[in-house]
Amino acid sequence: MSMTNTSTQQPVFDPNTAAELREKRKRTITQSLAKRHRKEKTFRFFGLFAVVTGLCFVAILFGSILYKGVPAFWQTSLTVPVYFDPKIIDAGPKPIQTANESPAQYQERYVDWQTKMGMVDWDGLIVKGMIAKDPSLASQEDDLRSIYTSSEAFRVRDMVFKDTSLIGQKLDLKFLADANIDVWLTGKIDRSLPDDQQQLSPEVRKLADRMEKQGLLEHTFNFKIFTNTDSRSSPASSGLAGAFMGSLFMMLIVIFISIPIGVASAIYLEEFSKKNIITDIIEVNINNLAAVPSIVFGLLGAAIFVGWMHLPLSAPFVGGLVLSLMTLPTVIITTRASLKAVPPSIRQAAQGLGASNVQTVFHHVLPLALPGIMTGSIIGVAHALGETAPLLLIGMSAFVANIPHTPLDQATALPVQVYLWQGNELRNFFEGRTAAAIIVLLGLMIGLNSLAIWLRKKFEVRW
Known part of the structure; x- marks a missing residue:
């Protein structure tokens, strides 16, 4: 019996080929990592860009609101020494119900007293106070009634309604300027517009500028925007x-x-x-x-x-x-x-x-x-x-x-x-x-x- 030796051919190890394979694999991994890192950086960039863009729009929104809204909390006003002159407030004392008087009779007297109080020239009290502060304004008494907002006369009236002991006293009261006066003095209207497009007469505009220079009209924080209700007849006193x-x-x-x-x-x-x-x-x-x-x-x-x-x-x-x-x-x-x-x-x-x-x-x-x-x-x-x-x-x-x-x-x-x-x-x-x-x-x-x-x-x- 004869035996034959079979030999299998073994691959020949080539160091150069193995090194090339390792380099190729290394380059592939490096390129893959670089690609993943680029994608990650791109994603992070767009994410950061989106956040920054959103914050910029929010900043623009809040900035525009604050730019327009914060000055509105300051409003033109004037402080006037008002003398509650008994000669002008001649409606008599506030009625008090007597023991032998029926409610209907008392109500009739009270309504009559309210009517007389309503006919008092409350604007005249304010104007006289403005003239007392600056006597040179006496020649422009009619124009002075356009300086303050119309609701202030009713506020003075309500003060006397609430406390008649004010009659005969003098108080320094702060009044809000009219809305058109505030717009004129704060520059919210173009001063170069012709007179027919202005909301105030030339005399009132000159008077407002003069009073501002003299310090009679000043810009102060308006707390009444938080305490007053809305108003159509007196826009300057409207509140929230x-x-x-x-x-x-x-x-x-x-x-x-x-x-x-x-x-x-x-x-x-x-x-x-x-x-x-x-x-x-x-x-x-x-x-x-x-x-x-x-x-x-x-x-x-x-x-x-x-x-x-x-x-x-x-x-x-x-x-x-x-x-x-x-x-x-x-x-x-x-x-x-x-x-x-x-x-x-x-x-x-x-x-x-x-x-x-x-x-x-x-x-x-x-x-x-x-x-x-x-x-x-x-x-x-x-x-x-x-x-x-x-x-x-x-x-x-x-x-x-x-x-x-x-x-x-x-x-x-x-x-x-x-x-x-x-x-x-x-x-x-x-x-x-x-x-x-x-x-x-x-x-x-x-x-x-x-x-x-x-x-x-x-x-x-x-x-």
């Missing part, structure tokens, strides 16, 4: 007090209606309801309602609350109900998201120790989800604070010159006040005042959002 109270009443209604109902609904849907087609339909509708335009809620509120239930038109109560409907989906969605964020181990541990489902939710899950719930609720309220469209449809765009004392009184709201002032015919004056109202509204919204962030950071639990 009525709109602020209307917004406050509406926010209180949203807080006491939308948040409890929304949180309770979210807890039931997330923790207690059975998953079936009914709950699926409810969840889909809640998500859809969160995307519905706000004006649709205004139409719904006008049809149900005003048209069907006959609730008062232009009332904060109705506005609060409409904004509650609009805020409800947001509160439900954010509350459910906060409940889902609680780890299942919390529920399992509580139930493992014998806690019921209700005890597990209210003693363990809900306290841990509270920061997210509060954050979502406050953001929802802040969103409702800035809404305008639904309020226009329920009549809150009407002119209201009084501060509402109850949610059922007629009122307007801060965003609606911005809308009304923006369309005022005295645009030179109200453009800055509109920006000032926006600053107040943005301040409230930023404050609410800051509160939401603070509450979340304070009560946040890291897992």
Whole structure:
């Protein structure tokens, strides 16, 4: 038996070829890493560019609002020594009901006294005070009545109505200049325009410039923009007090209606309801309602609350109900998201120790989800604070010159006040005042959002 030796051919190791392969593989990896790094840098660049662009637009927005709005908090005014002359205020003492006098008789005497007080030349008191401060103004008595806004005479009258002991006294009172005077002195109107395009006569314009040079007219911070209501007859004295109270009443209604109902609904849907087609339909509708335009809620509120239930038109109560409907989906969605964020181990541990489902939710899950719930609720309220469209449809765009004392009184709201002032015919004056109202509204919204962030950071639990 012959044996044959079979030998297999072994590959010959070539160091040069192996080195080339290693270099090629190294170049491929290097190129791949460089490509990935370029893509990462490009992505980071575009991300940073987007953030910087957004911040620039925000800075431009806030800068333009502040540029126009901050000067509006300063307004032209004058301080006048007003002497409540008994010879001019000759209506007699304020009537006091006597023991043998019927209420009807007293009311008749009181109305007669009010009529006489209304016929007093209150403008004459102010003008005499201006002349007393600068006797050289005596020759322009008629023009002096155009320097201050018309509502100041009624303010002096109301002071005497409230306290008749002022008669015979002299007080230094601060009066707001007329809106046209403020526009002229602050340079909000082109002084080179011909006389027929100016809002003031040449005599009044010269008088205003003269009084400013003498220091009789000065620019001071106007606190009355926060304490006065809106005014059409006296634009210079218009303020935000009525709109602020209307917004406050509406926010209180949203807080006491939308948040409890929304949180309770979210807890039931997330923790207690059975998953079936009914709950699926409810969840889909809640998500859809969160995307519905706000004006649709205004139409719904006008049809149900005003048209069907006959609730008062232009009332904060109705506005609060409409904004509650609009805020409800947001509160439900954010509350459910906060409940889902609680780890299942919390529920399992509580139930493992014998806690019921209700005890597990209210003693363990809900306290841990509270920061997210509060954050979502406050953001929802802040969103409702800035809404305008639904309020226009329920009549809150009407002119209201009084501060509402109850949610059922007629009122307007801060965003609606911005809308009304923006369309005022005295645009030179109200453009800055509109920006000032926006600053107040943005301040409230930023404050609410800051509160939401603070509450979340304070009560946040890291897992």
